[in-house]
Amino acid sequence: ETGVTQTPRHLVMGMTNKKSLKCEQHLGHNAMYWYKQSAKKPLELMFVYNFKEQTENNSVPSRFSPECPNSSHLFLHLHTLQPEDSALYLCASSPDEGLNTEAFFGQGTRLTVV
């Protein structure tokens, strides 16, 4: 285990539902990330938080809304998603947002939008 825990592991939701993904790390890291992993595509960076402040929003649609209440927890709130949003959503953390720091990934939430 990497020390980064994501819940739930699997989620099926309708296009009108509202759900939230949760990520938790107790590694003492200051930076947390949300990535989207779709089949046959590179990992797509969605959001970056450094010291609880959002430092990156990679042109993500507003139906995805991140929240970082403290440096150990990161949420991704989902509403009115589309079927093409079905993917593996990975949370990661690193000591800080700078260079030369490895990312520790959680096991991901497999999301299916029906």
Place this chain on the structure above:
Amino acid sequence: GQQVMQIPQYQHVQEGEDFTTYCNSSTTLSNIQWYKQRPGGHPVFLIQLVKSGEVKKQKRLTFQFGEAKKNSSLHITATQTTDVGTYFCAGGSNDYKLSFGAGTTVTVRA
């Protein structure tokens, strides 16, 4: 923006053989990281290269960073079934952004 390309997308290897996967960037990188994702798992950090021409080894894995810091390679010798998975490179830029390649998915024939 920065793009990182990986080839090949798929690598089918006979157990015991060697293979190499390549990572190429359209821009000069500050550093390159390699990750491995087992089937059904999550990416796990393998190594980071920072210096031009740097070579690092981890048992049967050899990682190289190009002289121009625009490409990298991962060479695996004597492939084993435990090497199955997808190998990602991730290039770092001066604005702290890490761009992942699409990965090379490795399968092994026993």
